[in-house]
Amino acid sequence: MMASSYNAKDEDGHHPGSVGSGGPGAVKSKKPDNTAFKQQRLPAWQPILTAGTVLPAFFMIGLIFIPIGIGLLVTSNNIKEFEVRAVAIATSYSCECASLNNRNSPRTKDFSNVFMYYGLSNFYQNHRRYVKSRDDSQLNGDKSSLLNPSKECEPYRTSDKKSIAPCGAIANSLFNDTLELFYIHPNGSRIAIHLVKTGIAWWTDKHVKFRNPGENNNNLSIVFQDTSKPVNWRKPVYELDPSDPDNNGFINEDFIVWMRTAALPTFRKLYRIIQKKKDNMTPTLPPGNYSLEVIYNYPVRSFDGRKRMILSTISWMGGKNPFLGIAYITVGSVCFFLGVVLLIIHHKYGNRNNNADIPN
């Protein structure tokens, strides 16, 4: 007769522990567990910021930063950098030769590689629509994307009903000047300096991110036959470097470098590497006069742009940039100064607090 549920509950009530009030286990107590977590007693470290406690930190920072800053500054100053601004003056497509005179020539006694950069200023490679205007899967060698590039590439997606390869505004605006460097021997002869074209792009870019379509087909012209070249280009993508099949098509390193859009409107991009001499005895670029030959293709006038050529060695911390050293020194000194201020404050007021606070 009795509903079963009630019987069951009665049985619960019969539980032996239920005798006596509050007997342990009688009724499952609602008493919360006494654990550190539930009672919010987890160990914690709560720094109290007073002049006294932060003093050491400030001095420490000061003492550490200033030497680091000096070190950085020295390192940066050791880097040789040479810049040719004149390059940008020319406007025409004609060939111009800028010869560099004696005084300005890079005189490096370093035996390391010298990196050759081209620089552009006022070129907004970071413009939102510009940055987007590419098709990564096309560049990765995807066949379908090759023929049907992403919409992001608009309006540089198709021309003449053929898809553009590589599509998009970035590729379209590829920097296509040619720079050549000659050493003017004291005897007057011009010796062309060997500029290495490869190794200027990230390894991952060259080998993973960028791939030519049609895996093993060495004949790129067939692979790209159904595509058209970007509007501004003079030659199709498979003729970027006909001499070296490993540096042609999408995996052309100049192209890859260009595709890595610069962060700021004034930027430089690695162009060539002047490799150090094998014997390690003569400097990479011996002191002397050099001349730079530029084949002008790239218009910059329309946007007030400037072109530059930079020769630079690099150190462990990259290119020449004294800023970081200065920043370290500045922050270090400010910390030190504030430390002193705090010390004064601490002396004047800190003690009083403690006295008042803690009875003797």
Added chain:
Amino acid sequence: MARETGESGETKSTKVKKHKRRKSKKESKTRTVHANILYDHTKGGDNPNRHYANNKIKTTKYTLLSFLPKNLFEQFHRFANVYFVFIALLNFVPVVNAFQPELALAPVVFILSVTAIKDLWEDYRRHRSDKEINHMDCLVYSRNEKQYVEKYWKELRVGDFIRLRCNEILPADVLLLSSSDPDRLCHIETATLDGETNLKQRQVVRSFIDLVSFDPFKYNSVIECEKPNNDLNRFRGYIIHRSGRRDGLYKDNLLLRGCTIRNTEEAVGIVIYAGHETKAMLNNNGPRYKRSKLERQMNVDVFWCVVILLVMCLFSAIGHGLWMFQYGDKRPVFDVLSPEGTDLSPVVSAIYLFLTMIIVFQVLIPISLFVSIEIVKICQVYFIHQDMELYDEETDSHLQCRALNITEDLGQMQYIFSDKTGTLTENKMVFRRCTVAGVEYSHDANARRLAMYQEMDSEEEDCTSHGGTLPRRDSVTSHQSGKVVLRSQSTKSHRRTGSRAEAKRASILSKHTAFSSPMEKDITPDPQLMDKVNECSSQMEFMRFHSQPLNQIPPDLCDIFDFFIALTICNTVVVSSPNQPRQKVVVYYPPGQLGNFLEELDELLSKFPEDGTPLVLLCDFRLSLTNLQFNRPEHDLQHAFSPTPPNFEKTKALAQDECELRYEAESPDEAALVYAARAYKCALVGRLPDQVTVELPHLGKLSFELLHTLGFDSTRKRMSVVVKHPLTEQITVYSKGADSVIMDLIRPATDDCKGKRQRKILYKTQNYLNLYAADGLRTLCIAKKVLSKEEYASWLQHHLEAETAIQRREELLFESALRLETNLQLLGATGIEDRLQDGVPETIASLRKAGLQIWVLTGDKQETAINIAYACKLLDPEEEIITLNADSQEACAVLLENSLHYIQAKFLCNPRPDPQAARDYAGIHFSSPVCSPASSGHSSPFLVHRLGLVIDGRTLAYALDKSLEDKFLAVARSCRSVLCCRSTPLQKSMVVKLVRNKLKVMTLAIGDGANDVSMIQVADVGVGISGQEGMQAVMASDFALPRFRYLQKLLLVHGHWCYSRLANMILYFFYKNAMFVALIFWYQFYCGFSGSAMVDQWYLIFFNLMFSAFPQLITGTLDKDVSAETLQELPQLYMNGQNSEEYKPYMFWMNMIDAFYQSLICFFIPYFAYVDSDVDLFTWGTPITTLALFTILLHLGIETKTWVTLFFTVALCYNASCPTCFSPSNTYWIMQKLLGDPIFYLLCVVTPIAALLPRYFYRACQGTLFPNPVHMGRQLDKLPVDMRRIFLSQSQMKLGSLGSLFAPRAPFFPLCGPFQKDYRPRVKQTHMSGTKQKEKAIANPIPSKSMEMRDTPLSSKNSDNHITLNFRMQEEVQSCRQGSDSPLPENLHCVKEPSSPITGTLPYTKDTPGSRTILDSTGLEAPLSPTDLCQVELLTSTPLLPQTESMQLMSPPRSCFLGQKLDDEDHSNQKSLLKQAGDVDHTHSTSCLQEHSLKTTFL
């Protein structure tokens, strides 16, 4: 006190049938219920009940299909969600899109799905509990099987007959048709509905009373009743039998769903309302939603964020337009055309860009903030629940948070409104003393016993009863089975039902029956009174034996007899016996022999055609009937006094465990009185609806025929019973009620001798009553009245009319009761003690130290309330009390005006009556940033004086009038404590509302009974005490506490934590997002305002959700600024939250500025580090992201290391994952590359440091230069444990020194007064332990000095400060003594001089010119003395002196100088004094000012 007997008058009305009005009502307003068995179940077409809801309940919100649309729809009610969806959709527009459209949806989808999953889970839980409930069994009569069969609850239909067994839970609202109980009663426990654990009686419908066994097949009546409604205390209808006869149905016939059947073996009923139409379900409202103050504040800042966002977007858009414009027609290669190839004009593209920027900058609006806050709050609630210290062992209950979203409000309270009874006190009523017929019986032994109980307080709950095991078992059962139903009751909130069950269980565990701890039951009788009782009853027995009329007994004995009879029967106590748990004691009396004449009357009346009988005729008939009834006294007497009742055996057996009879009362003082009477052998042994049985010594059992019960209500403040006295056969009215009302109704007999005696009694009793009240006892007066038959008959006639009236019935009954309760004869009075709960004074003291204003609103009489207030340290003996008792509006106005003047006069600079002036005042004096809180509410503490305000209910009613409320508030807020006595529930809520709305402060109301519900609902935070008086308060509350003292930890610790955690978290969220967005904003200057971002869009979108939100959540949940111990020891830290110091409007802007600064650093250091290099967009942007993250996390603190690594891990995985996806911003291998780049590390070190430097420095300086109290608390925490203990133990003394550190907050410590008092004795203690030298030095000057300080205007607010000063003085004096001799005498002199007034608590109270000169000498001359010189020096040593100084100006001088003396003095006297005192004060004030200026010049 909650009494729910309001409608008990209805009980009687069942005996009358009159349904004329009912009939005329439209059919549509009623529900007609037929028995289901008349109709075939299979073809339900003709069943008239088919339209009614069935018993299946479904509390879920969604079904599988409707979940998605419905849930989304609900979520889009939140504005933020709509905004985010709008942004996401905007992203789908090609011209403006900033991110991949799908990606932009991610955060919104994430947020929505988190909420949806939460909702889904909750709904699933509801579904499961619904299912469980729907599948519970009950016995339903089956038409086919012709017997009761088990069915699921959900199969129950309206019109079904169900059989209920003992301890079964009612599945639906059932009309009781039959009961196994011989009296045709059914007892139910309604704990699940209202939390009341006492049994309630329900009666079988009258027409079925005579049926021995109910046969469903013979039932063929039709029930007509009201439509389903949610009024638990009302049910009306009638049952129409086939014969055409109608019987009324009342709430006493209805068993409500969720109740439990008790003491009744079997009952049969017909289902009237089922499922969602039951009253219990209709009563279920969803959880309350309150918006906390912090959230309101936050919303303002969210709005500001929107403004900032728009400004930034606009700026970018204009920038972009200009950038475009500068190129003119020459289109650079990098300015890509729109996808359509069209060339956009600068203006158009600027407009597009504006929209784009909104998307890019969307992070500024903290999308995850809303979710995070909710999560954090849930965690906070969890932790509050888990707090061991908020767990009450005794009742096995812990704190319940019923409102989930206002935890942080707990940290911001400013006013507490408390009920007294049951909240401050235990609500365990203990009979203490009584006075009968003008003789006081002091019950000394009883007092001693009580004192003993107090000592062994902890053991009071041990099992003294023999039946301990059985009832427990039973109660456990009931609890568990109850729980199931409980869940069924909840439509929306599970929390609520859980709490109900908990509370119920708590009450069951703590005591087996309601209101009867041994302390309350075992009353030691007063020997004197005992003797008299014995004498009286033996005389009575003698007289009865000799058939002498009883009125020969001396009147005082007679009074004693009546007094105890009244105590015993004038109540609604139900008797039960413990070894038959919750079973009524079945005592059989020959039924019907005593003759229930009303019943007969009913029978007779029913023979008349209902509508035809003229009323006059009816009345005549009744009169004659009454006479008829009284003509058979002998017969009745015989039975009443029969020495051996027919069932003697049984009674005797029962007599053995008579002492175990349990009384279950609706209010504890009823039980207390019944137990008291029992101690005098006048025991209540049985109660039936129409008969009360009392056992008396010598006389044996006496049965009183209960003619009427006029239940207690809060307007009448009394209850009465009308009985027929079995000995004298007189119709007697026994009344019991508040002394104020009863005393007014007493009419001494006109005849000389008797009248004289009665007047004397009246006078004496009044005296004793005053004494009782002064002792803090609750007083009740007992009175009686003997009605002549004629009187009774004429009253009865009216009363019956009232009872049968359908409209205005309550009013008519009320009037009828008023008519009866006149010309009473006073019997005596009782004093019941209601002990204070443990720790109440301490809690109040510490809450007050925390800056909370505590008002007590009670229904008790003024004297009692004041005494309790003193007992719990709410009022201080040293403070003045303004008492407002007015008889009229005008008087009240005058009183308020006077007290206002008085306060003004007394506390010189108090220009409050003129609000303009007040504002000026505030403007002038509080202009320093520390003490110029924006809202007006904050200024109130400045003006609180050492005054207590006592106001009674009537005056309160006048004062709450629109015209006076401002004045009332002005008076009330300047008083330190306010006590409202005799206030009705409505007044309570009005007071709360008034304070809340007018002062713009955060209010907390705490109470335990039904009368506090309205107040609890009105307040910002309502706290219910799950105590003795049912659960209404808990139901209405946001938080439920087992004890008042837990309020301390709840507010001071959890409130503080919740507030500071949330406040910091919100600020941090704003900061974090602003900082991140600003980075992108700066970048716009370098990308032609094209809306480009150097941060990868994934980071950009998930930054807010993942990388930075989790650590914040963890700190938001677990962060502890100050430890719980310190928070409790130093309640002052609570002011932090009160003044909203963690989150002030300017802080938002400070944070914004800081964010912008930090983002500048984080942007430009990498910028310069990488400028003019071959860095590409994301190789550059990723370090910036990292740096920002570092900065943000370092900013946050210490727990975040793990999360930094999270970012790296995610970044590495992400960057390595897929070389082609995530176009266009392919970030393949960037992180890997970066990790090999030393510059990255160098940047990571220098940037965050540079970025955080200012804040770090600021914090350090703040920590040293202007530490706030919280800071000090943290410092305290830092100390090793034993050190801290030492410190905290001395904290009372040392608080002074802390106070000096808190100096900038000094004005926020208006209530340091009590502390000072505490401190004095302790000082002595410490000195005892101190060195001898010190002892010596301190012994003399200190007390006197501190006294002197009190006089100066300085001392009133900054007394803390001065205590330190005193200590320093000590040392100074000491050093002086040790050093040079010359300054010493002067010092001592100066110090000693004012010591003379100390004893007299200050000279100018006396108002003598002489003392005034003393004052002047201290006030004006002292500054010139060396003492003050050194004092000034000491002052200068506080860095914050200027602040303190400015405080002094506005802080009015201490008020205590009027002190105790005035307390004792007459009120009028006081007033005359006041004026003079005021005058004095003015002179005094000027002197203060002069002194002050002197001091400043010294400085």
